[in-house]
Amino acid sequence: MGGGEHGILADRVDLAGRDGFVGRHAQRHEFHRALGGAADTPRIFLVHGMAGIGKSALLRQFADDARGSGRNVIEVDGRDVGGSVSAFARRVTPVRQGGPVLLMVDGFEHCRGLETWLREAYLPGLPGDALVVLSGRHRPQPRWTVDPGWLGLVRRVPLGPLRPVESAALLAGRGVPAGRTAAVLGFAAGHPLALALAAESAREDAPADGDWVPGPYAVRSLLDDLLGRPASPAHEYGLRVCGLVRHVTVDLLRAGLDAATATVVFDWLGALTGVTPALAGLLLPAVLRHALRADGWWRDPDAYQHLRSQLWSRLLDRAGTAPGEIVPELLQLIRAVEPLEEEPMLVERPYTADRRAAVLRLARAELVPHQATFALLTT
Template identity: 45%
Template sequence: MQAARDRAFVGRAAELGIFRAALSGGAKPVAVVYLHGPGGMGKSMLLRRFAAEARAAGRHVLEIDGRLIEPTPEAFAKEAETVLTDECAVLLVDTFERCQGLEGWLRDRFLTRLPAGALVVIAGRQPPDVRWVSDPGWAELLRTVALRNLAPDEATAFLRLRGVPERMHAALLAFTGGNPLALTLAAAVAERDEEGRTDWRPSRDVIETLLPQLIGEVPTPVHRRALEVCAHAYLTTESLLRAVLGDEAVRTFAWLRGLPFVESAQQGLFPHDVVREALEADLRWRDPEGYAELHGKLRRHFFERIQTAPESGMLPAVGAFMYLYRAGRYMSDYITWRGEDELWLSRCEPADHATVIDMTAEVEGPDSAAVARFWLSRQPEAFRLCRSTRNDEIVGFSAWLRLTEPYGEDADPVIETVWAHARSSTSLRHGEHLGVARFSVTSRKYRKNLNSPISPVEDLHQWRIVAEIARAGPRLAWSYLAIRAGEFWAPYLTSLGLEIVADRPRVGDLTYTLFGYDWRTQPLWTWAEERTRLMLSGLPSVPEAPATGRRTELVVLDRPEFDAAVRDALRVLQRSAELANNPLARSRLIVEHGVALHDVLTQAIEALRKERGGEKHHRAVVATYLRGVSTQESVAARLGLPFSTYRRHLAGGVERICDALWRKEIYGAGADQ
């Protein structure tokens, strides 16, 4: 058995070095090695290796398992009494979290009685109490070791030793993150694979075996939900838990913070990769409806943050929002998820213009640099700089142009193509604009992979585009994205619903691909819902996504068409079947806000009374369209008005209703009535 364990053992060179040094003594003797790490990290395997090396060195080894003894001082002292009289003894205590309550007694009473030369190794999930290091005596005799996942080369060596085919290594490493237990279980399944697959996924048996070992006992269903939030979200904060768990947020956040497999970052908490993947896979299989519900709550929370956060918090919110869709096809292939850690975004000041122009010339050529100079002089506020968090160096920039009227066509072939495409579809309506991601430039010095444009800088470029679209609201008609590596990005961007513009503009020696999206036909929120359905469509109890990948598009009406539709709808207001066929029923005004056309019209009619001089208009509209009177002459007679006066009041009321509803169509539900 020991020979088989030795053959399967890889890595842990640093930990073995620490133990060997402690075993042999030296100028700075170590009495206690405190080994801690999450479940599945290989602590027991390492202790067995320690035991073998200690015995080989002629030391007497005593092994205690915290699962197998009563967690009392008396029981522990009885089990370990032989080490108190043997200066060559090595005491190995495994699964110490099961008797963590003994830590103070062990430190202050038992271990202080050990003879000089004895060595103790304690292995558990929790790190040592701070009183170990605050005591000057123990500070010199204690060595704390945090056990982490195997390094990629070590994990690969383990898979090779187990005979796992090379084609499956990447998938197994992505799932396990180098966690030894997960590697062992996954390798056992992969060894039996005879189908030549490369898209390995953990089986239900692997997940069911792995989870209890990784996370231990979970106190309540509320704590379990907090774990699931932590697994699904990129980073977990107390405010995020509050959006899902309400008043339980404070208690569960403190509990998460103390778990050995949960790490703390500047912006929040995150679990180890294998724990995240195991929890996600388990919830998707065990409770698909609960998984979909959780996804929806988090999606709404982050979407609201994108729209309302100050600019400094805008991109982290987008990154968190996009991370919810990481299981979707292509998403993880085109985002590194390292952008926020390595970079930050700043405004482009006049002193930075020369750097932007020089970087454009270096990456895209002198003709593009001239275009960048043109837009810096017209829309300097459109530019944002990507700066390194290490030294503040500018390593990239992006520009988001906001265009309400055609200009720049003579100076920029990309914008010329954008306007030509926009004119060929539904024209811009008053108050609407185009958004163009004109530049997404990464410095050549920053490139991590010369064969791929993917880098953390690209993360920020993407996230800024999403933020600009979300914060633009309903006034954004079309968005366009100009990309040089169009063929590389096409699978990803078209999977998100963007369409490729047929004409390909050329600037100098470069040809660009334009990707466009009409946000009037499917606003961002319904776009996100569609992405959710596509991602969840393989789960039971979740409706399948349409084969086209797109919902029925909204109707885009210009102002004369809109006014005509309002008048037609008022005429059939009491006939629901005819009202349902009105174009307004498929407009943003109705669909995006989930309200009935009948209710929108009656609310607009009622609002006339609140306007200055609106009572007369309200009476004329109500009597005409809500009272069921057969002719306008009879309505005028009923109101006791001359026919010409009645027609003037009615026309004024309908015109005010058209104006109010048009403002909502263009500017959203918050527009003034």
């Protein structure tokens, strides 16, 4: 440790980061086995996941573990090399200068243009005991795992949300009041950056025993990191729709956009990291839906409710032809009455024919018109 008796500030930052790390036990276990030379372990780890999911934190753990095992660690920031082969080559010169090595490239999304060159030209020339970690936001090219020559040497490592117990440990380590833990866990949905930002808000906002909702600063900071700023009002509209439904389709986007623009926005949404294409449409990560919903409610509550009604009408028009797909989306809109209301006060019971009359009576007497119509359609 440099800087005399007390070291330097960077040492304290690194130590705090290591002490605050939670989760990723399976990924670290497999990496430990690779460090130990186990025959059935990969030599190349392709780590990928959405922004803020903890890729860089995991790589710091990998680097500490590798140094502890006696390996030289070469770290490359993808932002520094871009798509330049020569810039990359200059940064990795020490790889062949003796001793087992770990080569790590973080921010690989910034140098994706080098992916084919790395696989076909550079990596095959590394020493046989070398370990390589490439980490970025995008899923790696399929050739890594379908080419039989690479199949046993490469492991794709997708990073998803932390488990609830891990998320709770992170919040406890950051001093979040116990009375607010459940609300923060619900909002962040296991996303490490969201947990950190929400923890700061939950710890500092008063009163600590009151209901907690994420403040505008935390939500905006999170969205800026995950998405950046939308390119146009149409893209902004697409994101607002994402905050209110589970699955986004071109048809839903056409509720407020013309057909051509809806298709362009749909394709753009589908290219965002963390978005999963499913049979019912595009599925956004829960943390992104929660943040978009909270931001929309804060910015303009009237516009938020107008869009919610607009989407309700659009879905209701299709409920008779595809109830299996539409009913879950209608339930999601009912839950979206409040910006963070994920579990409304609904009691689920098996439906039997003798309950039909009671359900219809209740719908007509107690529910607002659009909810009554929903009850009629689903009985």
